[in-house]
Amino acid sequence: MKVLEAIGSRVLDDLAYVGGLTIQFWSGLRASPHVLPFMGKRGRWLAAIRQMVAIGVEGLPMVGIMSVAAGFILAMQIGSELKRWGAL
Amino acid sequence: MDTVAIGFTRELGPILTALVVSSRSGSAFSAEIGTMEVTSEIDALRTMAIDPIEFVMTPKYVAMMIMMPCLTILSSTFGILAGGAFMYITTKIRLSMYLRYIFNSIDLSDVLIGLLKSLVFATIIVNVGCMEGFRTQGGADAVGRSATSAVVRSALLVILADAFFTAIFYLVKKY
Numbered sequence: 332m333k334v335l336e337a338i339g340s341r342v343l344d345d346l347a348y349v350g351g352l353t354i355q356f357w358s359g360l361r362a363s364p365h366v367l368p369f370m371g372k373r374g375r376w377l378a379a380i381r382q383m384v385a386i387g388v389e390g391l392p393m394v395g396i397m398s399v400a401a402g403f404i405l406a407m408q409i410g411s412e413l414k415r416w417g418a419l
Numbered sequence: 420m421d422t423v424a425i426g427f428t429r430e431l432g433p434i435l436t437a438l439v440v441s442s443r444s445g446s447a448f449s450a451e452i453g454t455m456e457v458t459s460e461i462d463a464l465r466t467m468a469i470d471p472i473e474f475v476m477t478p479k480y481v482a483m484m485i486m487m488p489c490l491t492i493l494s495s496t497f498g499i500l501a502g503g504a505f506m507y508i509t510t511k512i513r514l515s516m517y518l519r520y521i522f523n524s525i526d527l528s529d530v531l532i533g534l535l536k537s538l539v540f541a542t543i544i545v546n547v548g549c550m551e552g553f554r555t556q557g558g559a560d561a562v563g564r565s566a567t568s569a570v571v572r573s574a575l576l577v578i579l580a581d582a583f584f585t586a587i588f589y590l591v592k593k594y
Contacts, residue, residue, distance in 0.1 A: 352546050359480045359545075362476075375478055382478050385447070386444045387485075390440060390443050390444065394435070398432070399500075401435060403502070406501065406502035
């Protein structure tokens with residue numbers, strides 16, 4: 332019985348979490364016009380630009396290095412398999 | 420060459436970018452909002468009749484929705500060019516010939532599917548990161564726990580969403 336209770340409680344918690352995420356998503360979507368340039372508030376748009384720099388510009392080296400490494404590994408693995416089967 | 424090109428534009432580009440961004444920015448969102456929550460800054464915003472969602476979360480959401488597709492395109496480009504470099508080293512295929520082959524093998528639908536996925540992943544990362552931040556209660560240790568939880572949950576949800584999308588697109592193509 333305790334196992335069932337634990338599973339049920341966990342499922343209810345997770346459903347509440349997903350429900351909270353959905354409510355928050357709609358609230359964010361409704362508020363997003365206030366952040367856009369020209370129609371929104373100026374301070375919010377500047378905050379969005381600062382976030383863009385933090386997410387995009389500062390994250391680019393890490394994304395680039397990981398992608399180059401993954402592309403190289405993928406091509407190497409596929410190339411060696413193709414060579415084994417005489418297709419390269 | 421097809422596998423590298425299609426694999427990167429449809430799958431690896433969006434998911435690699437999402438995992439990097441969730442570990443970098445998702446945890447930062449959670450830690451920032453969690454610190455604001457434990458120091459009662461969020462309550463102060465509510466007292467001043469400022470919606471915390473609009474003030475704290477929405478700039479992050481808009482920024483993420485703009486930057487994730489850009490990062491995904493760059494990630495796919497870097498991956499495909501790395502494959503081209505390997506092909507040049509091993510088989511001496513010229514880059515121009517490799518790129519011509521790549522452009523012939525990728526459809527616009529592959530690129531659009533990758534971009535659509537990146538938008539969904541961006542939504543997941545921002546919402547989970549901010550949700551974990553808003554749920555933080557306690558002291559400094561709770562901020563650390565919520566940052567860890569944000570990364571774990573967003574990575575899990577991103578992979579589940581990717582599996583869901585791949586299954587949907589597979590079924591749509593099949594029937």
